[in-house]
Amino acid sequence: MESPDSQESAPIMNIVGERVMLGPLRREQIPLRLRWANDLTTNRAYDLPRPVTEETFRATYDPVVGETRHIRFTLYERATRRPIGHASLLRVELRDRTAEFDLLIGEADARGRGYGTEATQLVLDYAFTALGLHSIFLRVYAFNLAGIRAYEKAGFREVARRHECFWMGGRFWDMVFMDCLARESARSESPVLGRVFVPDAPRPSREGGAG
């Protein structure tokens, strides 16, 4: 499927799942992300609904990319290699070994296919296997049923609820907090990175092996 405003070179991938993949943010995806940011349905769960200009968006790109406390991935659909959203770990705290998970699927036709569930699993894998974190949490509004279902399938569970703290569609809604611990079952086996972060196996008698 083509997306009219992406002029992508070959995507760069960090983590490849079965149906989705994660790679670094790329400047050429700004127009695409700008389109997602202006889709009020997509963003009903995020910020104040308002038009986001390209100038504002471009001005925030460099600070966002430069932030080392936040780790952000572009989310790709594997079959088409098109970018469909983003997935992040925000405020990674190394002492507390914790971070906040954040996911957005911007392309409407990429929803309802289990991509959110797998993207969540991949980022949890990254958090626990690659970063050694201990406890990951997320915030989701109570009206976002697809989000909650995907997060539950991926291993999150509801642990707290901040009542009536978000205004949407004429009423206040609760904010649901979900978390997942490294030892918990849904991800006790690393889906991908357990095969990536492995020690070299000693090779008898070969010299100057792989670089």
Next chain:
Amino acid sequence: MSTEERAGAAPIYNIVGDLVALGPLVLDPDGERLHWANDFRTIRGYDPPYPMTAEHFQRIHDLTIAGKRVVFTLYERATARLIGHAGLQGIDPRNRCAELNLFVGAPDARGKGYGTEATRLLLDYAFTGLGLHSACLWVYAFNLAAIRAYEKAGLCEAGRRRESAWMGDRFWDEILMECLARDFTSPVLARVLASDRLQAS
């Protein structure tokens, strides 16, 4: 150091309770706050412990003043001395919510109900002063005095993030506590922020 020695002036108060009062932020008049900020025991409920320089402290102060938070200095009324600070952060006008933030730094000002009253004054400011709908805070599960004070002031536990903070030799939960405006009765500001009354002439 007595209040008189501190630039001679009486502290400025915005909100006056029975035991404590809230006033505008002032930068460490006695250098005492820098001591509190370096007392690992005191800050164990707040930040990762690290040595806080005067320069860093000044920078935090400047950022606080410039930022979107509302921070009050917390005073003990009987002595008019500075004992900590109390504020609202993440004030969100559309969603009409904010997070509370309270710090009682002076060790001998604890255990006297000051935290409870300061929390009540902050909630009063949030609901009566700013017209917010809900307020919340996060507190570490080991911080028992704080949890008790918040409960007495009217906040209820709304859940917990499990094992999300390291302190001492283990992970601890962070407890979410909250209060909705409709469950709170204004102790002070309803009398201050009140309509003029027509007077018969």
